[in-house]
Amino acid sequence: xxxxxxxxxxxxxxxxxxxxxxxxxxxxxxxxxxxxxxxxxxxxxxxxxxxxxxxxxxxxxxxxxxxxxxxxxxxxxxxxxxxxxxxxxxxxxxxxxxxxxxxxxxxxxxxxxxxxxxxxxxxxxxxxxxxxxxxxxxxxxxxxxxxxxxxxxxxxxxxxxxxxxxxxxxxxxxxxxxxxxxxxxxxxxxxxxxxxxxxxxxxxxxxxxxxxxxxxxxxxxxxxxxxxxxxxxxxxxxxxxxxxxxxxxxxxxxxxxxxxxxxxxxxxxxxxxxxxxxxxx
Numbered sequence: 263x264x265x266x267x268x269x270x271x272x273x274x275x276x277x278x279x280x281x282x283x284x285x286x287x288x289x290x291x292x293x294x295x296x297x298x299x300x301x302x303x304x305x306x307x308x309x310x311x312x313x314x315x316x317x318x319x320x321x322x323x324x325x326x327x328x329x330x331x332x333x334x335x336x337x338x339x340x341x342x343x344x345x346x347x348x349x350x351x352x353x354x355x356x357x358x359x360x361x362x363x364x365x366x367x368x369x370x371x372x373x374x375x376x377x378x379x380x381x382x383x384x385x386x387x388x389x390x391x392x393x394x395x396x397x398x399x400x401x402x403x404x405x406x407x408x409x410x411x412x413x414x415x416x417x418x419x420x421x422x423x424x425x426x427x428x429x430x431x432x433x434x435x436x437x438x439x440x441x442x443x444x445x446x447x448x449x450x451x452x453x454x455x456x457x458x459x460x461x462x463x464x465x466x467x468x469x470x471x472x473x474x475x476x477x478x479x480x481x482x483x484x485x486x487x488x489x490x491x492x493x494x495x496x497x498x499x500x501x502x503x504x505x506x507x508x509x510x511x512x513x514x515x516x517x518x519x520x521x522x523x524x525x526x527x528x529x530x531x532x533x534x535x536x537x538x539x540x541x542x543x
Contacts, residue, residue, distance in 0.1 A: 265372035269380020270387075273354070277384060282353060287392060290346050294396055297342075298334050299403045302326055323411060328404040332418050332426030333498040335400040339430055340492040341462065341508025344437035347389065348458040351441025354381060355533070356451030374538045382530060385438050393430040397423070429498060432522045433491045437462070439529035440487060446533045462488060484512050490521035 277283045306322045317325075325334050358364035358381075368374055401417075408415050418426075441458050448454040466488040473479035483489060493513035499506075513521065 265376035266379045266383065269372060269377045270383040271380075273381045273384035274387065277354070277388065283350065283388075286346050286350050290343050290392065291396060291399055293342055293346075294335065294338055295399065295403055297338050298400065299326055299407065303407060323407075323413065326404055326407045327413055327416075328401055328408055329414070329416050329418050330500075331397065331400045331404050332422040333500060335396055336426060336430050336433060336495045336498055337506050337509055339433045340488065340495045340510075343434060344488070344491055344508070345459055345462045347392075347434045347438040348441035348444075348462060349455050350388070351385060351438040351443075352445040352448075352454035352458050353441075353451045354385060355442050355445030356448060356454040359445075359449040360451050375534055378534050378537050382439070382442065382533070385442065386435065389435045389438055390431055393427055393434060396430070397427060426498060429494050432519065432526075433494060436487060436491060436522045436525050436529070439526055439533070443529045443533045443536075446536045485521050487522075487525050489513065490518050490525065494518035494522065 302322055303326060306319055306326070309319065324330060358367075364377065367377055371377065405415060407413070441454065444458050445451065445454040448457065466483075466486050469479065469486065470483045470489070473483040488508065489510060489512055492508045492510035494515065495506075496509045496511045497515040497518065499509065
């Protein structure tokens with residue numbers, strides 16, 4: 263346990279000193295604000311239905327108020343936020359191989375399981391912190407919109423907030439650990455990032471398109487990582503049919519949570535097993 267805690271602290275220090283880490287965190291917060299509030303507010307003020315995907319103005323305004331934060335702040339996590347966190351996981355593990363730092367640690371320091379466990383623990387803290395920060399930033403932005411438009415400043419209920427926060431942690435955590443596993447498989451950052459992005463942005467969408475033609479494929483595509491993440495985000499929204507990239511209505515909340523939990527366990531187990539069994543060269 264001492265070695266695990268020490269490894270987690272070391273990984274946290276490495277992440278804090280790494281410019282790429284702050285760039286990824288900042289990119290997600292900016293994208294989140296842009297897609298959820300800035301673009302929607304412009305569409306609301308200008309009456310541009312094309313920009314708002316045909317959502318009526320009153321519904322659009324309701325989604326930008328503080329009470330709606332738990333349902334809207336997860337909408338971009340299934341695809342864009344997930345892609346950024348997958349990059350973080352792939353870089354965190356892949357760079358350890360690329361820079362040769364893990365070779366030194368594995369041969370002179372604590373056990374491989376402790377090092378990998380410390381990395382995963384540090385990333386878990388990062389994901390949880392990012393979700394809380396995103397929630398707070400969205401709440402502040404929604405409050406500004408409400409004050410500007412003389413709307414209700416009512417905050418979301420505690421139960422809604424908890425459901426939104428837990429859902430965000432599960433979605434981003436699953437994608438981050440997926441990146442960790444890909445980084446361990448590729449043993450380098452560049453290939454891991456490329457493979458991960460192709461899967462998130464291209465492969466899953468293509469497979470779902472094929473499943474709409476070949477019925478038997480649905481048994482697979484309905485439980486893919488992106489489907490589970492998108493379905494969990496979809497269970498939170500009150501406006502059904504609003505086309506949000508990556509947000510789906512395929513699985514229910516319980517099924518989505520179970521699927522994400524299984525993926526998280528598989529990704530962690532696969533990473534620990536793979537790094538523990540393979541040669542360093």
